[in-house]
Amino acid sequence: MTTGGKTEVAGGNLLGRWSHTFSEDSDMSLQCYYDRTHRAVPKPAFIATPAGTLVDDLDTYDLDFQHRFHLGERNHFVWGLGYRFTQDVVKNAPSVVFVPAVLDRNLFSGFVQDEIMLHEKLLLTLGTKLEHNEYTGYEVEPSGRLQWNATPNKCLGRSFAGRADSIADRS
Numbered sequence: 633m634t635t636g637g638k639t640e641v642a643g644g645n646l647l648g649r650w651s652h653t654f655s656e657d658s659d660m661s662l663q664c665y666y667d668r669t670h671r672a673v674p675k676p677a678f679i680a681t682p683a684g685t686l687v688d689d690l691d692t693y694d695l696d697f698q699h700r701f702h703l704g705e706r707n708h709f710v711w712g713l714g715y716r717f718t719q720d721v722v723k724n725a726p727s728v729v730f731v732p733a734v735l736d737r738n739l740f741s742g743f744v745q746d747e748i749m750l751h752e753k754l755l756l757t758l759g760t761k762l763e764h765n766e767y768t769g770y771e772v773e774p775s776g777r778l779q780w781n782a783t784p785n786k787c788l789g790r791s792f793a794g795r796a797d798s799i800a801d802r803s
Contacts, residue, residue, distance in 0.1 A: 669688075718736070
């Protein structure tokens with residue numbers, strides 16, 4: 633049985649980023665991303681269906697903003713917003729059909745994080761991410777971490793989100 637020919641895959645992407653520094657402790661960035669994927673898969677004839685080519689073109693547009701600054705002497709605050717739009721356009725082959733042939737999806741997101749210096753070697757990081765998509769609606773992803781810097785090259789951390797303890801060597 634022949635496959636009907638070679639699969640054709642092509643694509644490319646473009647990334648742009650703008651950053652601005654307000655001070656040593658404060659900056660912001662805006663990132664724009666575009667990705668294009670093209671795939672053409674020849675399909676052989678199958679029982680009562682003629683041969684054909686399944687073509688899939690996927691475009692992804694992504695926009696992210698992030699702002700970092702200090703709140704007082706002990707708080708390092710970061711927040712951001714994001715938006716992603718994907719459009720998947722399929723030209724069906726006689727033996728393979730995707731319904732709907734055009735699928736547009738939006739993903740909205742935002743996050744906040746505060747790293748609090750409790751002591752010279754003890755940091756508490758609290759944050760959350762909020763997302764909205766068309767499949768599951770709103771999703772909230774809270775997080776927390778306590779980090780003790782035992783030496784300049786070693787730290788011990790505990791996550792409050794149910795993850796296991798971790799030890800990192802930062803040398």
